[in-house]
Structure formats: structure tokens, C-alpha cells
Amino acid sequence: MTARRGVSSPAMERWQTIIEPFRIHSVEPIRITTRDERALAIEEAGYNLFNLHADDVLVDLLTDSGTGAMSRDQWAAIQHGDESYAGSPSWYAFLDAVHELFPFRHVIPTHQGRAAEKILFSVIGGPGMTIPNNTHFDTTRANVEFTGAAAVDLVIEEGRHPEVEHPFKGNMDLPRLDALLAELGPTNVPAVFVTITNNSGGGQPVSLENLRGVREICTRHGVPLFLDGCRFAENAWFIKTREPGQAGRSVTEIVREIGALADGMTMSAKKDGMANIGGWLAVNDDRLAEQCRNLLILTEGFPTYGGLAGRDLEAIAQGLREVVSEDYLRYRITSTAYLGDALGRAGVPTVRPIGGHAVYLDARALLPHVPPLQYPGQALAVALYLEGGIRGCEIGTVMFGRHPDGTESPAAMDLVRLAIPRRTYTQSHVDYCIEVVRWVAERAADLRGYRIVDEPPALRHFTARFAPLA
Numbered sequence: 452m453t454a455r456r457g458v459s460s461p462a463m464e465r466w467q468t469i470i471e472p473f474r475i476h477s478v479e480p481i482r483i484t485t486r487d488e489r490a491l492a493i494e495e496a497g498y499n500l501f502n503l504h505a506d507d508v509l510v511d512l513l514t515d516s517g518t519g520a521m522s523r524d525q526w527a528a529i530q531h532g533d534e535s536y537a538g539s540p541s542w543y544a545f546l547d548a549v550h551e552l553f554p555f556r557h558v559i560p561t562h563q564g565r566a567a568e569k570i571l572f573s574v575i576g577g578p579g580m581t582i583p584n585n586t587h588f589d590t591t592r593a594n595v596e597f598t599g600a601a602a603v604d605l606v607i608e609e610g611r612h613p614e615v616e617h618p619f620k621g622n623m624d625l626p627r628l629d630a631l632l633a634e635l636g637p638t639n640v641p642a643v644f645v646t647i648t649n650n651s652g653g654g655q656p657v658s659l660e661n662l663r664g665v666r667e668i669c670t671r672h673g674v675p676l677f678l679d680g681c682r683f684a685e686n687a688w689f690i691k692t693r694e695p696g697q698a699g700r701s702v703t704e705i706v707r708e709i710g711a712l713a714d715g716m717t718m719s720a721k722k723d724g725m726a727n728i729g730g731w732l733a734v735n736d737d738r739l740a741e742q743c744r745n746l747l748i749l750t751e752g753f754p755t756y757g758g759l760a761g762r763d764l765e766a767i768a769q770g771l772r773e774v775v776s777e778d779y780l781r782y783r784i785t786s787t788a789y790l791g792d793a794l795g796r797a798g799v800p801t802v803r804p805i806g807g808h809a810v811y812l813d814a815r816a817l818l819p820h821v822p823p824l825q826y827p828g829q830a831l832a833v834a835l836y837l838e839g840g841i842r843g844c845e846i847g848t849v850m851f852g853r854h855p856d857g858t859e860s861p862a863a864m865d866l867v868r869l870a871i872p873r874r875t876y877t878q879s880h881v882d883y884c885i886e887v888v889r890w891v892a893e894r895a896a897d898l899r900g901y902r903i904v905d906e907p908p909a910l911r912h913f914t915a916r917f918a919p920l921a
């Protein structure tokens with residue numbers, strides 16, 4: 452095994468072409484559509500990409516969550532799924548696989564990441580509490596705020612500027628964290644979170660050195676440290692390849708060190724669990740675990756299956772073994788950068804450096820003639836669909852611009868995220884995306900903004916309907 456790895460890695464380094472480290476064994480057809488068909492589909496969808504029928508999409512980059520392809524060995528593991536209500540062997544397979552990487556004392560399976568968040572924040576949150584994070588993901592923020600607690604983002608300054616290069620742009624601002632904990636104290640801060648990689652900040656990694664710094668501050672103030680671990684393997688790969696002194700360590704070793712620095716974690720297995728559904732909450736504290744399990748039984752299910760079928764637990768267990776493969780991670784991170792770097796060379800503005808799971812196009816920079824309240828991100832996302840059938844996701848003023856008091860203001864950035872599902876598209880799909888994005892970018896001056904004709908009171912990006920401006 453070692454000898455075969457030794458041959459494959461230099462080969463990848465010497466040649467430029469990215470080889471997917473898998474062969475395709477089962478295929479899903481993509482329905483090839485014409486521009487006219489897409490024009491009709493997007494009009495019927497109220498110019499909202501979430502409203503499209505997925506059969507009308509050629510390359511679906513809406514999200515990397517739960518959209519990846521499972522391996523032969525995951526499908527085989529599914530056949531071992533045991534649906535016993537309590538004590539299923541599939542639960543023990545899942546527990547062993549999680550413990551292999553994250554040996555927390557208590558592991559609580561949930562149907563996805565936000566269920567773990569909901570349970571944890573219901574126990575530790577509440578009015579008067581504050582939860583710091585490098586950047587809260589939207590469901591994390593929503594679950595914190597739902598309890599009446601405050602969600603505070605403390606990413607380093609570099610992480611707030613799309614064009615700034617920094618190897619670990621997801622790092623926590625340590626002096627600000629220290630000051631916040633000194634001001635509020637452990638009674639008002641029930642946990643510090645670190646999201647790896649920092650999805651809402653462009654899929655940017657957090658360094659081991661920064662995590663050790665967060666640990667030291669948390670220990671000094673007596674506050675537990677939690678990971679939002681969705682993309683832990685991608686983060687570990689960035690540590691291995693970018694952080695001084697880490698190149699000689701295995702990804703598994705790095706992941707274990709990351710886990711050992713924390714007191715618990717929430718996880719969506721739809722990302723680096725390589726599964727289509729699933730998640731978990733893990734904690735070391737016995738009393739906290741008991742309170743969380745009581746809620747789990749109310750909302751998810753018995754503690755040995757949570758919100759999952761036995762077969763899902765098996766798929767995750769196998770996925771966790773595969774995600775730390777260095778051949779896989781090299782391909783994953785290189786192929787995401789391949790898309791972003793090609794667009795950068797073509798003059799398309801993107802968040803830099805390219806993150807682990809997605810490329811973020813800077814629509815505000817590309818469409819300076821479309822004011823933020825005419826939604827440049829939406830205009831760009833719709834154009835990519837119309838011209839090439841590519842579905843991305845607006846992350847900007849549509850998503851964040853409407854406030855609970857009914858006012859509207861521009862978001863900090865207007866981005867279009869092209870998220871790459873795991874092991875799903877080939878390099879020629881990516882080359883196609885590069886061609887389409889370049890074509891649209893060269894004609895960006897012709898794109899017009901949108902107005903919203905109908906929107907719900909909250910989370911409007913999912914269901915709002917738009918009309919193009921003349």
C-alpha cells in the first residue's frame with residue numbers, strides 16, 4: 452500500500468492534468484438543455500435558482516452539502532445497514548469511525564448538522580449568552596439567535612477582504628477573542644466555536660497554530676472550545692500543505708490533533724462525512740451529554756441512531772475512512788483551485804485564495820454598474836444558468852440584506868458561490884464551467900439588475916421571486 456502511494460504522489464506532482472482518483476462505475480444522465488428552454492425555466496422559477504427543477508440544471512454547483520457521489524465501498528456498507536431500534540451494529544461501526552478521528556467521550560448522532568446545533572444551543576444558549584465563532588454559518592447563527600443568545604464573528608481582519616491573500620484566512624482573531632472573554636467571562640460565554648473550514652468566509656482554513664491559540668485562551672478563561680467540523684479533512688489538508696512543520700504528518704494525525712484541542716464538536720456528515728445525509732454532536736462533558744441526549748430523544752430518536760437509518764450510519768462510517776485519503780484530498784483541493792485559478796487568470800474577480808469546497812465569484816466587482824440593492828450576485832447567478840445551465844448560489848444582498856426590522860441594506864459582499872460536490876463532476880465539466888463563466892464575465896456590462904416582486908419575512912433567498920430590470 453505504502454509503495455503504491457509512493458508512486459502515485461510524485462506522478463500527480465510532475466504532470467499538470469488533474470486525474471480524478473476514481474473510475475466511474477455508475478452514471479447519472481444530465482439532461483442537455485437549450486438556452487431557450489432555460490430562459491423559460493428560469494422565468495417560471497421567478498428568476499430564483501432554488502425554484503428550478505434540478506433536471507433543468509446542467510452543472511449543479513448550488514452546494515457541496517449532501518450532493519457528493521458515494522463510493523462502491525459506501526454502497527456496499529449500506530447493505531450492512533442494521534435497522535435495530537437500539538444497539539444496532541451500524542451504530543457501533545459509526546461510533547468506531549468517528550472515534551478513530553475524534554475520540555470525544557460522547558457521540559450523539561443527528562440527521563444533519565443543524566440538528567446537532569439546535570440541541571446544543573438549546574442547552575447552552577439563552578438570553579444573555581454570547582457565542583463567538585470565526586464566522587457563524589447561517590444555520591449556526593440562526594440556532595444561536597433562536598435561543599436569545601448573541602452570535603459574534605471574530606475572524607481575522609484579512610478574512611473580511613475578498614482580494615487579500617493569506618494562507619489561513621479562516622483564523623480567529625485571538626486578541627479580540629481574549630478581550631471578549633475577559634469582558635464577558637465564562638458565565639456569559641458557554642462555548643467558543645471555530646468553523647473548519649470557514650464556509651461563510653470563503654471556505655478558508657484555520658491553522659493549527661491558531662487553534663492552539665484559541666485553546667490556550669479558552670483554558671485560561673475556563674470556557675469550552677467546540678469545532679464546527681463540517682470540512683475538517685479539507686482543513687487538515689491545508690494545514691499539511693501550508694503550515695510550517697506539518698508536511699510530514701498524515702492527515703489523520705492532524706485531524707486527531709485538531710479534535711484533541713476541543714471539548715466537543717458539531718458536524719454535518721453531508722460534507723466531509725462523504726454521505727448524503729447525517730451528522731453528529733460530540734462532547735466530553737458527561738452532564739452536558741446527558742442533557743443533549745434527553746433532547747435528542749425528543750427530536751431526533753434513540754441515542755444509537757439519532758435521526759438516521761442504520762444504513763446511513765454505515766455510509767458515514769465508510770465515508771470517514773475515505774475522506775482522509777491523501778490522494779482524494781490532493782485531487783479535491785487541486786481541482787477546486789483549478790477552477791478558481793483559471794477564472795482568476797481570465798480576469799474574473801474571485802475571493803482569494805481559493806478555498807476548499809467552492810469558488811466565490813465577486814459579483815460586486817464584476818458588475819459595478821448594478822447597485823447592491825439591484826442584486827448583482829443574483830444577476831450573475833441567473834446569467835450563468837441562462838447561458839450555460841450552471842446553478843450557483845447568490846451569497847450577498849439577497850441572502851443577507853433584509854433585516855428583522857424590515858429595513859434593507861447592502862450585504863458586506865455580493866458573491867456567487869460555485870460549490871463543488873465531492874467526486875461528482877469531471878475535469879471536463881469544470882472546463883465547461885470555466886468557458887461559460889468567462890463568456891458571461893466578458894459580457895458583464897450587458898447584465899441588468901433585478902427587483903424582488905415577492906418575498907417571505909425571513910430567509911428570503913430560498914423562495915423570493917424576482918423580475919429583471921429594464
Ligand SMILES: Cc1ncc(COP(=O)(O)O)c(C=O)c1O
Nearest residue numbers: 516563564565588590650681719
Ligand atoms: C460550516 C457549516 N456549519 C453547519 C452546516 C449545517 O449543516 P447541515 O446542512 O447538515 O444542517 C453547514 C452546511 O452547509 C456548514 O457549511
